Amino acid sequence: MSQIQQLYRLQQMDTEIRQKKQRLTEVLRAQRETEALLAAREREKTAVSTLKKWQSSHNNLSLELGSLNSKAKSAENRLYSGNVKNPKELTDLQDQIAAMGRQRGGLEEQMLEAMIMIEDAEAEAKAATEARTVEESQWQQAQADYKEEQNTLALRLHHLLGLRPKQAAQIEPKLLQDYERIGQRNGGEAVAVLKINRCQGCLLTVSANKVKEVVEGQVTHCGGCGRILVAV
Numbered sequence: 001m002s003q004i005q006q007l008y009r010l011q012q013m014d015t016e017i018r019q020k021k022q023r024l025t026e027v028l029r030a031q032r033e034t035e036a037l038l039a040a041r042e043r044e045k046t047a048v049s050t051l052k053k054w055q056s057s058h059n060n061l062s063l064e065l066g067s068l069n070s071k072a073k074s075a076e077n078r079l080y081s082g083n084v085k086n087p088k089e090l091t092d093l094q095d096q097i098a099a100m101g102r103q104r105g106g107l108e109e110q111m112l113e114a115m116i117m118i119e120d121a122e123a124e125a126k127a128a129t130e131a132r133t134v135e136e137s138q139w140q141q142a143q144a145d146y147k148e149e150q151n152t153l154a155l156r157l158h159h160l161l162g163l164r165p166k167q168a169a170q171i172e173p174k175l176l177q178d179y180e181r182i183g184q185r186n187g188g189e190a191v192a193v194l195k196i197n198r199c200q201g202c203l204l205t206v207s208a209n210k211v212k213e214v215v216e217g218q219v220t221h222c223g224g225c226g227r228i229l230v231a232v
């Protein structure tokens, strides 16, 4: 195998290493929790806390109503006990009972509102939990696939990185330096395939003389892109 062909093989290796590293970065990035999953969790958290707020509000109103009812009950007992003779006190008691009745109406109205809010909040919490569950299971399924791809990529990269120094050692240092230098200007592609008489790096037509040199295995640069030409 000519030096140029060895160089071309090195480039194929380098290209694969570059692509696999790039894909590995993407795969690692994709294993972070998605925006959709975070949003679904946030929605569920808000829904649950809203539900708790209304449940606690309903409980407090219920306690308040209970205590009001027992106060009203004892006022009524006293009113009808026959023990209160003073007309002023009787009128006061009647007024208090009436006031408590109005207060009870207000509390009952608030409780009804809380009940409606609880129903809405329960429906939202249920929907939010379902949405989060779906999002989480999709994410987990994707994780399993990514994990598998990550392992395959890591194994292949490990293999290639082990081979690369051996392949580079096959090439004369001067040619290897040219390869690095030309590669830096051309996105890592220092070697271009010559197809009939055309450079596949920049699609320029190459002179018959150069084609002959390439076929003979001499180091020949494309006049268009400067890459080292290889016949395959």
Ligand SMILES: [Zn+2]
Residues within 6 Å of the ligand: 192, 199, 200, 201, 202, 203, 204, 222, 223, 224, 225, 226, 227
């Ligand atoms: Zn070219």
